[in-house]
Structures are given as C-alpha cells and as structure tokens.
Amino acid sequence: MNLKLNHVAFLLFLMVVLSLTWASMSFATTTDDEVRARLILDLIDDLWRADSSESTVTMRVVTANYRRTVTMQNWTLGKNYSLVRIVSPQKEKGTATLKSGNVIYTYLPKTDRTIRLTSGMMMGSWMGSHFTNDDLVKESRMADDYIPRLGFEGDREGRSILEFILEPKPEAPVVWGRVVITVLAESYLPLVSLYYDEDLSLVRTVTFSDFVEMGGRTLPARLRVVPTEEPDEYTELIYEDIRFGVLVPESFFSLQQLRRQ
Amino acid sequence: MGFMRIVFIAWRNLLRNRRRTLITAFSVAFGVLLSVTFTASGDYTYTNMINSSATMGFGHVTIAAKGYNDTPTLTRRLVAAEELRRQVLSNHEVENAYVRIAGQAMFAAGVKSIGGQVIGVHPLQERPEHNLFIRSIIQGILPADSESTGALIGAKMAEKLNLRLGKKLIYTLTDRKGDLVSGMSRVSGIFQTGEDMVDSSVVLLPINRLRRLLGYDAGDASLISVLIWDQRGADLVRQKLIGSLQQTGYEILTWAETQADLAGLIAIDRAGNYLMQFLVGLLIAAGILNTLLMSVMERTREFGMMMALGMSPVQVVIMVMVESLMIGLLGLFLGAVITTPWYIYMAGTGIDFSSQIGQDYSTSGVLVDPVMKFRLFKESVIGILAGVFILTLLAGIFPAIKAGRVPPLASIRGI
C-alpha cells in the first residue's frame, strides 16, 4: 500500500505558493464581479511572474521537532517550467527540482539520481516544510478549478483592501473548500490568504509582509505559512533577490540541466 | 464355484459374528463421518474464500493487459476490453464478467491523505453477489452510473479522511502516459467489509470518468473480472478463453495466480487435511485388518477343510477379500446413515464460532464467516467412497492371503 510519503523534496515552492494565490485565471465566465476579480488577479500575477524569472529565496521552517533554513535558487519560464536548486546548507547543496508541465523530477546529487514524482508522494511534505508536493503540482490547475468573486471591498485595520473569495468549481479536483485572498486596494499587493476545508474550517494561513522593491517592482519579500492545527509552527519564505525577464531557454528546464551542478 | 456363491458364503461368514461385523463396520462408518467432516468443511471454506476473493475485484478468472499481474500500474491498458467482455460472456460456464480499471491512487480530503486502490466499475452492470464492496455497503449507494461523480469508499478511509456522504474526495493517479492527474468525486456510499486493510484503501469509482481522466479510449480498461458458476472450473475456463478469444496483448489468469497467497494457503491446508484423513484412514484400516485377521485365524480349520474339498486358494483369498469389501460397504452404508443428519445440519446451520471469535474475521485478506459449515463436491464424495473402498481392499489383502496360505492338511489333523 502507499505510505504516507512525506519528505520528498521537490520543486519550486515559490511558483506554487504564489500561483496558488495569484494564478492567472484566464478563461471567461459571467458575472461582473468575477470579471473584475480576474482582471485584478491577472495584474497581481503579472506583478510576480513575468514570462521568466530568476530568484534567490531563503526558506525557514520551524516545527516542534526541528528548525531549518534552506537557501535556494529558482528559475521560471511561463507557467509550465520551473527549476529550483538548493544552495545551502552544504549537505543538501545541489538538490534540484524540475517541473515541466505535469511532470516533476527531483535530482539528488549525493546519490546522483533523478526521481520522478508519483501519485503516492503527493501529500508528502516538500523539503520538510509545511507545503505538500501536491501544492506544487496543483498550481497550474488553479485557474481552471476556482471561481473568484469579490467578497469585500473597503477599509480594514486602517487599510483599504479587497477581499476575493475563491470557490472551487463543482467538479474541480481540489482539496480546499474555499480560499480567501486579501489584497491592498491601491497596489493589489497581497496581504493574507486563508485556506478552508470543505466544512469551511480554516486550515492554514499565509501572510505576506516586508514589502520592498525588487527586480523593479514592489513585492512582499516575506511569506509565512501557519497551519491552523499547529499554531507554533510555520514555514517562511524570504526573497533575497528576484529578476524578471531573464533569458532562460526552454532547454534550460531539462533533465540534463537538472543534474548540472 | 461361482463368484456369487463366494460372495454368498462371505456374507454368511459376516453374519456369523454379527456384533464383530457391526462394530467393525461402525468404525468404517466413523471414518466416513470423519472424512466427510474434514472434506466438507474444506470444500465449503475453500469455495467460500475463493468466491469472496473473486468478488474483491479480480474474479475467478482475470483477463488483464500483459504484465499487469506483476506490476499493476495504470499505464498497462487492456485495449477494447468491452469487446472482449462480450466474447467472454458467450461462454456458458461464465456467470458474468465485469470490465474494470484498477490501480494505485492517492486519496485526499482537506489536509489529510491516504494511499489506496481505485477500482473503476460500471455501476449499472455491477451486481452485489459479484462485488464484495457493494454487498458491504453500510451507508448510501454505489455511484449512480458510469459518468457519475459518486464514489464508494471504505469505512476506515472515511474515518481517516474525515469523510461523510456527499463530501469531496480528491484522487490523484498516474495516467496512461505516466503523468499525474487528479479527479474529484463526492462520497455516494460507504462500505465496511470488516477488514481494516480493505476498508481503509479501496475506492470504487465510475469507470467512464476514470477513462477520461486517464486518457483511456472508450472500450479500454485494466482487466476483465470473470465470474464463473463453479470456482473449480477456473482452469478449464481459462483454457477455453485462451482458445477462443481473438486479439492479443493480454494475459488470462486464474484466481490461483492473481491470489497466489490464498492459493498457497488452500494448497497447504488441503495437504494437511489429506494427511490427517490418511492417518485416520490408516487407523480404520488397522481396525478392519485386526478384525479380519482374527476371524481368519479362528477359521483356519475351515479354510483347510474347504481347500481339502477342492476349493482353490485363490477362491479362499477372494472370499476373505469379499468379506472385507462387505464390511467396507456396510460401513459406507452405516456411514451414510450417521453422516447424513450431521451433514444436513452442518450444511444448513453449521457451528457458529463467533462467540469465540470477534467480528472482523478474515483470512488472507478474504472475509470468511466465522461459521463452520459443510459443503461436499461430487468429486469429494467419489473420493471418499473410493478411499473407503481402497482402504477396505488393502486391509483385506493380508488376512486374505493368510487364509489362502492355510495348508489343507490342517483340517484333517485338527481335533
């Protein structure tokens, strides 16, 4: 039987996490609200991810059993390609994850092996963080799977905000019952996103902070995920550096490239 | 001297010491009872196990894509399975056949997830008697049709994933090309077989939705589960199907191959059963031998005299053998008399061990009811009859030869 496979490191959390939230929901449906919501979300998406990007990110994970800090480099091309390579700690240096369409590979330099992700590993923790591998894979489908609407528009805690509510489509294969995203009204920068299960209980919270200018844009440099069940634990992502529009060819996202140190 | 006369004298000899004959015959009868008890509980239990396991998805005979039995992945497809099924159904030994998709999948709800087995079925074709999971439904129903979003899941999985009727279940599997794909269903029913392993891993989904998700063509599947009227015919049906089916690229296996552990268990249990029966048979044969030997020694003079009168040793041997056989036949008859009520009771009511044993009772992952019941196959009956016959024959040989060796002289010198 399948085991609950934690811990296979993959990819490109960045892309996932971000696009989970700001995926460009590209196809058309009805209401004015929805149209507006999509427009705004598209803007946000553009803000984060141009046609291509290159970034350096530090991940800090705090759990009841360990704390760890990992620094990695990340490249993206469109929605289909991304590559993450660990820079430190030394022990894991060179470990890389490639996402190409629907297929995900992990390269393990220590054993010089490349492993392809299978369905049994989907719900495992990614890199010992609070993300699952499934989080990484699902992103491209977010656009197809949710219907956004504007839930609130106005002032909250002294800031003018917009709150979008994303409801899954009836037959969408997604685990969340609802996702609520709050953005600043004037800049569309994200503040917080809340993930609910089907019974509409809060399951995890992602907060965005440290708005700085990077790669020519203003972005939240810090992102923190807190599981509702373990409020003392979290995973934090800190952008050290990001550049957009870098020239990375499609061939960069290949198995050969994955193995290259 | 005609054979009938020898039989006649033998019969009279048996009547001479009725008590002894009767007691000996009774020990044979007891042997019959014992043999029936051993064999019939085996016949019942094995059939029950095999049929139960057959209704867990693979049938008595399985037609699957080549290599599927060794590595049951969804990348192995049985092309045009629906057409194959039609051909299979034209065999009169076949009770029914089901086209199914079966493979590994990851099931998730909320933040919880669990690995398991997905089985794609045609809800409208499935019949409870051929599908353990449908028989075991404790809540709700099987998905309405092969396009429905429903899912039938095990009670243990429902518990682990915190699912109720109507709740969303996400499943992720590897499609025909090996890519990861996900689908969504809503729980339409919950089953409970009593075995945790099954109840926490199996999910039944409508086959057409799975096909689309996996990129299968309309007639494709993983396997055809063939249910036959009598599980003993599995090998025969397999041979017949191999001979009659067109197309290639598939393998046909019997339950003994798809459920090798169960087949092994049954083979070993059966061997043990035979050994035990053999030992009891030896005992009974010893009893018959003892009786006959005693009666032969008593009659030494008589045999001598008969041979003095011109009866040949061979005729004497035959006479004693016939006596032995008659004891055997009488024993069989008495055996039938005492065994029939016992068998009728055991075939109908049986002995319920459930007070000694808890509820979630299973063997080799196949549920078995905790009632010891009987069932006797025709060949088992013939086996028992032949066994008793051979036994009495064997038991008779030594005393008979001893009788035949008596020198005619002994008679004249006697008393």
Next chain:
Amino acid sequence: MENLIQLRNVTKIYQQGKVQVHAVQDLTLGLALGEFSALCGPSGSGKTTVLNLIGALDEPSQGTILLEGNDLALLNRTQLSRLRRDRIGFVFQAYNLVPVLTAYENAEFVLALQGVPAKERYDRTMTILDEVGLAGLANRRPDELSGGQQQRVAIARAICPEPAVVLADEPTANVDTTTADGLLGLMEKLNDEKRITFLFSTHDQRVMDRAHRLIRLTDGQLTGDEVRR
C-alpha cells in the same frame, strides 16, 4: 481287478522339532474299486498320514502314489486341488461342515465348486440327502443338527460329486454307538448300491467289525491285510 489306488514303497518322514518321525515306512498297498476297507492301528500308527497321502493333501517323502493310474507327484497344486474336488470325497472325524451353510448348502458345496448347473446340483443333492435320511433337515445349519446328523451331511457332501473314493478319518469317533451303527449302515448301503469305494481310518472296533478289508498299521508299517468278504 485293476487298482483304483496304488501305493508303492511310500515313506513319509515328518520333521517334528529336532526329531524325525517316520510316520509311514515303505508302504506298498493297492485298493480296488468298490472296496469298503479300514486302516486300523493304535494312535500314531500312521493311519491319518496314509489318508492324507491318498487324499493328495500331503506328499510322500519317498515312493509313488497312483490314483486311477495318475501319479500324484506329477500334478501341480491346481491339478491336485481339482483332483481332490472331482475324484475324492472326505469325511472327517470332526464333521468339518461349513458352519455358515445349511445342510443342503454343505452337501452341494463340492458340486458348486465343480460348477455343476444349479438345477442338476439341486436334484443330485436332494437325492443324496434323501438317501442319507436328511431330506427334512436340508435347511438346518450345522449347529442345529446332532453329531450323527452332521456326519450324515458330511457323508452326503463326500458322495454327492460321485468320487472315486471316499476317505473317512475316524468317522465314528465323535458319536454314540447307535449313531455309529446307523452311519456305518448308511455307508455300507452306499458302497453296496452305488459301488462307492470307502477307505476308513479307525481304531473303533465297530468299524473294524464291519469293514470288508482290514489293513493294519503299526508304527507306519504294514502289519496285516485281511480280506473278510
């Protein structure tokens, strides 16, 4: 008269433990058709041995035995068995009836062995039973018959197949005087009417008195051969 039975220099030695017993020594004897003779002598004189040898139940250590001109030594077991069945009748001291068979069935036993058809068998057996005076007791078992009656059944059994010779080993040993007389009378009558040859072994004076020829044996040797009638 040609000899029905011919014993030529017959010797029979038994090994009894470490001792060799000379049961019969160099016996030469002829027996003619229709004789009514008795072998007599004390216990251990070799009477029974001689009957056994003549009845093809035993083989001599030396010498030749001819029955109707056939050398018994040249016959195999099956042939001997057949010879006994067809040509020799036995009457034993202890009757030796088959206990599970009726008087009739005992009497027809040898006929049945010979494979005589049922109808003929019945006729012949019933005739003989009638002659021995047992017609009314045909359906009784041996244990329902008196000693004399049992011996009559035995005689009937012996003569039914019309043998060349009836060998009778101490036929009167187990019965009272009256019965013995009756039995001897019966056998005499059968000898007389049917020309059946009888050879007795006996130390019973009544038998010796009525025998037509007395052959005396002492320690396995012929010590007297006296023809009375």
Next chain:
Amino acid sequence: MIGAMGFAGFIMIFYAALMEGLLHTTEQNATVMESGQFQVHAPEYRDDPDLYTMITQEVEVLNRLQANGYQAAPRLFGVGLAAAHASSVGIMLRGIDPDRERLVTEIHRHLLAGKWLNGDDPEGVVVGRRLAKALGLVVGDELVVVSQAGDGSMANELYRVRGVLKSINESIDRSGVFFLDEVFRKLMVLPDGVHEIAIRSPDDTYSLADHTQQIQNLVPDLEVKNWRELQPVVARVIDMSRYSLLLMLVITYSAVGILTLNGMLMGVFERIHEFGVVKALGVPPWQIFSLIAIESFLQVVFASIIALAAGIPLSLYFETHPLDLTGLASSSASIAGIALDPLWYCRVSVKAVVDPIVVLMVVAMLSIIYPATKAALLKPLAAIHHR
C-alpha cells in the same frame, strides 16, 4: 490385539503432535517471523506512527528487560521512497540490531535470496519480496533511498541489496527495507531513541497476559501489547483453527475409541470358552472379572509402550525434519496477511503424548466392563459350549 491398539495409539500420538505443531507453527509465524511476542511503544505511537514519537532512554529500557530474562530487540521506522532502475516505490524503512533481533524473531532465516543484515556491511540492505519485484531488484543491485530526515533535511543515500526476504507479511513484502540500526540513525539523523521494542519471553510457563503485565510493570510509562492484541485477526484465525482442530481431534479419538472397544470386545468374547473352563474349576466371578481387567490393562500398557516407542521417535523426527509443503504453494501462502511457513513441524508436547494414551486406556478399560461382566456371570457349562 495389542498390535492394533498400539498402532492406534501410535497414530494418535503422531496425529496429536502434528496438530500441536500446526497450531504452534501458525502461532510462531505470527510472532517469531516478525512481530515478536510483545511490543513496547511510546504511548501514542501506534495510533499515529510519527517519526518523533519515540521510546527514550532505550538502552536503559533494554537492559531492564534483559535483566528480567526477556529478549528485547530495538527497532526504528521511517517512511520514504526507494528508487532503482528508473522506477520508484514508497517504502517503510526499518532499522534493526541484527544481533538482538536474532534473539527475538527469526526473520533472518526467511531469505529468498542473498544474506541477512550484517554489521560488517553497512551499505547492505534487505528488502521485501514484492518490493524487489516491483523495482526489479536482485541481490547486488543498487538502491537509492530517499526520505525526510529527523532534522527536516533530505535524507538520501545509495545502498546495495544484500538480501531479499521470503513472504513475511503484507507490509514487509510490499514496502519493507531493512537497515542496520546505526545506518538508519545516520540516514535519518536520529541519534537516539527507538520506535519499537520487540520482546520474546524466556519461557511458556506464564500466560501471555501475565507476561504482558510483568513487562508493563518493568516499563510503566510505555505501551505494552502482546501479539494477540497486535494482530487480533491472526489471533482469531488461530483460535478458530484451534476450535475446528479440537473438533477433529475429538472425532478422531472417538473413532479410535470405537476401534479399541471393538478389539477389546472381540478379545474377551473369543475367550469366553476359556473363562467357562476356568469358572468350572471353581474360580469365583469377581476373580474372573479382575483377571480380565488385569489382562486387558496389561495389554493396554503394552500397546501404550508400542505406541510411545513408535509415536515419539516419529514425531520427534518430524519435529526437526518438517514436512515440506513448499512445492504446493507456488509462491507463498498467508493467513490474514501473515506469511505461512509451508513447513509442517510436529511438536511433541506432553499433551500430545499423554492425551492419546489416556484416551486409549480409558476407552479400553470402559470397553471391557460389559464383556468381562458377562464372562464373570456366565454359567460354566454355557461358557464351555459357547460357540
């Protein structure tokens, strides 16, 4: 007569020893193959087998158990992924101490190919049968194991398949990968603690429950379970087999009883004539009765001696030279997911030897009551003429 009874007794002893052996083997398979008779875990481990829910101060716990006569083997578990030949499968990593494990279970004897773990070969791992098949592994092949270590890092290491196990149980067959405990600790970054301690009791003198209690007293803060609690389904299968085998045994004993009765009846009745003569000589009825009783008793004693002389050596032979039924089970056989050893051993227990003899004696003595009484009360004349 003596011969027949002796034979019956002999068969019964062999039969009983086979039965005992069967039950014992099944029980052994349930415990000795893998699980051990008892297991100790941290209290919540069994509900939620978390990598961090461990038994701490394991050295102290192990020593305490051993000081009280229990053999104890520490075990470590983790989940991960094994990859070989371009495919990968989810696995259960099992870290064990082969020296201690050997004293508790006999898994080291159930290898299909290759060798069991050895301290001299830290890179060698032993894998389950189906896992080997799924990954196409043979002895000597390389295997990459990937997991999340205790410190959250990516654990990955290259190993070499040292051995492939025979069928043990569903979980091990499909996903078990065995490591030396220190190798496991290094890979998984778990410097101390264990997840499980498997225990074997020194003897069978105490009941399972007593042992469980005794172990519980030794480790009051930990959860102690015996194999019946750990594997309730197997326990039930064994119970069920026990009941049905018992039924079979009763029926078999009855058959033997009838045979003995038969023999004794015949034996006495045949000698009624003789008893009549003795009685005519003036022996009183009670003496005749005792004579028969004593004679019969002596007969049974002789028969028992024959039975023991033949039955025990044969059973002992099959205790060390089992009937090998491997050929019958093409690949494997299992009960409730626990592999069945297709070797059928006899087990010469006191029960298996004494029960048949007792049955034989009781039946024999009961069965002479009627004929002996009859002989004792017979009128001398009738007896002499009896048949």
